[in-house]
Every structure is written in structure tokens, then in C-alpha cells.
Amino acid sequence: MSSTQKYKVIIIGGGPAGIGAAIKLHKNGIRQILVIERNQSVGGIPSFYKRKKGGVRTFVRWSRGGIPVFGQDYAKYLKKKITDTGVEIKLNSHVIEINTKQKEVTWVSPGEGKVTAEAEAVVFATGGREKTIPERKWIAGARGSRVMFTKHLLGLSDLNNLHPVNQPLIIGSDVIAYAAAAKLRTGGAQNAKIADNKSFPDTPFYERLYFRLFSKPSFRGKQTSSAEIKGSIAANGVKINDRFMDADGVIISGQLIPNSELALMGSLEVNIPSRIPVLDNNFQLSEQGWFATGNVIGGFHGAEWCYYNGKRVANSVTKYLSKQKLLATTKK
Numbered sequence: 001m002s003s004t005q006k007y008k009v010i011i012i013g014g015g016p017a018g019i020g021a022a023i024k025l026h027k028n029g030i031r032q033i034l035v036i037e038r039n040q041s042v043g044g045i046p047s048f049y050k051r052k053k054g055g056v057r058t059f060v061r062w063s064r065g066g067i068p069v070f071g072q073d074y075a076k077y078l079k080k081k082i083t084d085t086g087v088e089i090k091l092n093s094h095v096i097e098i099n100t101k102q103k104e105v106t107w108v109s110p111g112e113g114k115v116t117a118e119a120e121a122v123v124f125a126t127g128g129r130e131k132t133i134p135e136r137k138w139i140a141g142a143r144g145s146r147v148m149f150t151k152h153l154l155g156l157s158d159l160n161n162l163h164p165v166n167q168p169l170i171i172g173s174d175v176i177a178y179a180a181a182a183k184l185r186t187g188g189a190q191n192a193k194i195a196d197n198k199s200f201p202d203t204p205f206y207e208r209l210y211f212r213l214f215s216k217p218s219f220r221g222k223q224t225s226s227a228e229i230k231g232s233i234a235a236n237g238v239k240i241n242d243r244f245m246d247a248d249g250v251i252i253s254g255q256l257i258p259n260s261e262l263a264l265m266g267s268l269e270v271n272i273p274s275r276i277p278v279l280d281n282n283f284q285l286s287e288q289g290w291f292a293t294g295n296v297i298g299g300f301h302g303a304e305w306c307y308y309n310g311k312r313v314a315n316s317v318t319k320y321l322s323k324q325k326l327l328a329t330t331k332k
């Protein structure tokens with residue numbers, strides 16, 4: 001099936017940034033807004049962090065005095081806020097293509113098939129992802145079972161109460177690695193070993209201190225040019241600088257990179273290798289009327305920052321739309 005629908009603004013991604021942008025656009029008086037989200041619910045990454053007794057709160061709500069909250073509580077709060085506006089949301093809908101000249105967005109959804117819609121402005125709010133093994137450029141070896149990314153670990157442990165790893169080894173040492181170590185420990189695993197190719201952890205002291213309430217991972221860091229994942233059927237450890245660190249699961253964690261594939265495919269300017277889209281001061285991309293917000297713009301921040309950034313970008317979009325209208329009036 002194929003059809004063309006028309007919107008004022010299309011927002012790709014229903015995470016904190018996309019929801020923040022939609023709410024503010026609505027508040028600014030813009031109507032005919034569409035949010036397209038490939039998951040079955042809005043909320044983005046926070047939806048993967050479930051509330052559990054003794055669980056780890058890893059998201060921060062500034063409005064409650066900056067206290068950590070569970071991700072799903074945060075996602076539910078976003079869902080309520082967007083539902084109250086009545087903004088149209090298409091769930092289970094994956095954007096697969098954009099046409100920058102025609103300002104078209106194409107997505108597939110199980111109910112509608114392939115759909116193309118036009119918009120006067122489009123906002124990318126597609127978030128970030130963890131760097132793959134080749135993108136890290138220092139990891140070799142087996143890719144057996146029990147080699148996973150944090151998002152997969154969360155899907156198994158937080159969302160489905162499974163216990164995928166008992167003796168975890170985490171590669172990467174930014175805050176997501178320490179959060180993963182804490183999740184694993186509260187789920188019943190031993191304290192994780194964290195390994196990285198730098199001398200000190202990427203996580204600041206006070207954040208590590210917070211996660212020590214839940215787990216006390218050891219850190220092995222050294223300038224090294226290679227590490228090797230061992231175990232051909234299931235991961236059984238990692239060899240770094242001739243030293244073998246045993247484990248029954250390897251988690252490749254952190255080091256976020258923007259989810260800017262769609263922008264690249266649409267020939268918008270994107271810096272390589274950082275994959276950070278080129279933006280002006282109004283968060284506008286290399287084509288007029290195309291904007292980006294949240295973790296897709298790089299820098300990598302917490303959810304609440306992304307939510308407020310979404311609101312800020314909504315103001316830029318509103319200004320752009322009103323300027324377009326002004327230009328049209330002047331022409332008449």
C-alpha cells in the first residue's frame with residue numbers, strides 16, 4: 001500500500017528529545033504534528049530500565065530536585081505528557097527513507113505497509129547507539145553467544161528477568177558500563193570486571209561512587225592496541241596484553257555514536273567518523289527545514305537534557321515555520 005499524507009512537522013523518534021519537541025511545538029500553537037516511533041511505545045532508551053525492588057535508578061529528573069529515577073517511570077511520565085496534547089503518534093513504525101528536496105519521510109508499519117508523508121519541517125530525534133566492535137578499533141576475536149551490547153543485556157535482565165551472565169566482563173568504562181555492572185550485580189551476578197584501553201575509567205569519580213552503592217567492579221585499563229574475545233561457542237573471557245580475564249559473558253558497553261544513518265542516506269551533511277550531523281546555531285541541518293535534537297546531535301547527555309533540548313529545537317522549528325509564512329505573505 002502507498003499513500004501521501006501532509007503534516008506541518010514530522011518528528012522521527014519518540015524518545016525524550018522527540019517527545020520534548022512535540023510537546024513544545026504543540027504548546028507553540030503548531031498543529032498537524034506527527035511523531036513516528038519504531039517501538040511499541042514512546043519513551044526511548046529509558047523504557048528499558050524497569051522499576052525493581054532494590055533496583056538501580058539511572059535517570060535523573062531535574063524537576064524533582066535532580067534525584068535519580070527509574071527509566072520506565074520517566075518513560076511513563078513522557079507518555080502521559082504527550083498523550084495529554086493529543087499529538088498524533090505512529091507506533092511500530094520504522095522510518096526507512098527520507099527525501100530532503102521533496103521534504104518527504106517514508107516509513108513501514110505492520111498495519112499500513114509502506115507510507116510516505118510530506119512535512120514543512122522534519123526533526124530527527126533518533127538518539128544514539130553503542131559503538132560496534134569494529135568501530136572501537138581495538139577488539140578482535142570470537143563473536144560467540146554471550147557477547148552483547150548494554151541494550152540487549154537490559155532487554156534480557158531488566159525487561160524479562162533473565163540472568164544472562166554470572167561472571168561479567170564489560171568492555172568500556174563510561175557511565176553506561178558502570179550502570180550495567182550495577183544492573184548485573186542487583187540481578188545476582190558477581191561484581192563485573194571492567195576493561196578499557198585507557199588508563200583511567202571514563203566515568204567521573206562521583207558517578208562511580210553512586211554506582212558503588214550497588215556494585216564494586218574492578219577496573220583494568222591500559223593503553224593497548226588490541227584485545228581478543230575468547231570462546232568460539234560462548235564467550236569465556238578476554239585476553240588483553242597477554243593477560244587472560246575469564247568471564248562467562250562479555251558486554252560491549254557505552255561509547256555512544258549518533259543514529260544518523262537516515263541523515264546520511266538523505267545526503268544531509270554528517271561528519272565522518274564521528275557521525276555527528278552538521279548543524280547551525282538553530283539545530284538546523286544542511287537543508288532548510290531539517291532539524292535534529294537529543295543524542296543524535298552528539299555530545300551524549302542524559303534523558304532530561306534531551307527532553308529540554310527537544311523543547312529548544314521546537315522553538316527553532318516554530319521560528320522557521322513562521323518565517324516561511326512571512327516570506328509567503330511578502331511575496332503576495
Ligand SMILES: Cc1cc2nc3c(=O)[nH]c(=O)nc-3n(C[C@H](O)[C@H](O)[C@H](O)COP(=O)(O)OP(=O)(O)OC[C@H]3O[C@@H](n4cnc5c(N)ncnc54)[C@H](O)[C@@H]3O)c2cc1C
Nearest residue numbers: 013015016017038044045058095126127294295302303306
Ligand atoms: C544502552 C544505553 C543505555 C543508556 N543508559 C542511560 C542511563 O542509564 N541514564 C541516562 O540518563 N541516559 C542513558 N543513556 C543515554 C540515553 O540515550 C539518553 O538519556 C536519552 O534516552 C536520549 O534521548 P533521545 O530522545 O535523544 O534518544 P533515545 O532515547 O535513544 O530515543 C530515540 C528514539 O528514536 C527511535 N528511532 C530511532 N530510529 C528510528 C527510525 N528510523 N524510525 C522510527 N523510530 C526511530 C528509537 O526507537 C527511540 O525510541 C543510555 C543510552 C544507551 C544507548
